[in-house]
Amino acid sequence: MGKHMGTWGTYAENAARIAVLSLSGVMLAATLAACKAPEPIVAPAHMRRPTAEIVGPRPVSDTAVSQKRNTGTYPTFAQPLTAAGTQMGEDEASTMEANLSRLGAARKNGQISEAEYNRRVAELRALAENQKPVATPAASQ
Structure with a gap:
């Protein structure tokens, strides 16, 4: 066994180490105490x-929307939802595309008058307006 085994130094060295560690602990405690x-x-x-x-009472609107409707029956949501309108199929779309192409070609060639062309365009626009989806109210849960 070595001659220094089990000893950590002289008494003075140990006292110095203890003093340094104590001073470090006091400084750490003081630093932490100053923190807020x-x-x-x-x-x-x-x-x-x-x-x-x-807030006081407020007047209620007399419109039909804000009034209670007493129909004498409970509301039901059992009926299946229906589409806003009939949908155009592939064959109808191709037929309409061919009609529009013929109408444009007839106008370009001068086969129909401008008034006739405008009448047919207005008719097709009215048909397109009729095909737009209609917003349906959301079903209650």
Whole structure:
């Protein structure tokens, strides 16, 4: 066994180590004691108090939408949902495309008058307007 085994030095060296460690501990404790955590922003002291708003009675509209409708029956949602209108099929779309192409070619060649062309375009626009989907109210849950 070595001659220094089991000893950590002389008494003076040990006392110096203890003093340094004690001084480090005191400095650490003093540093930690000086630290102060900031108040949280969501603390009740920082929150604005709500103001009371006094609300009196308000008049009710007399429109039919706001009035109760007593039909004498319970509402039912059992009927299946229906489409807004009939949908155009592939054959109808190809037929309409051919008609539009012929109409444009006839106008270009001068086979129909401008008034006739405008009448047919107005007719097709009215048909397109009729084919637009209609917004249906959402079903209650």
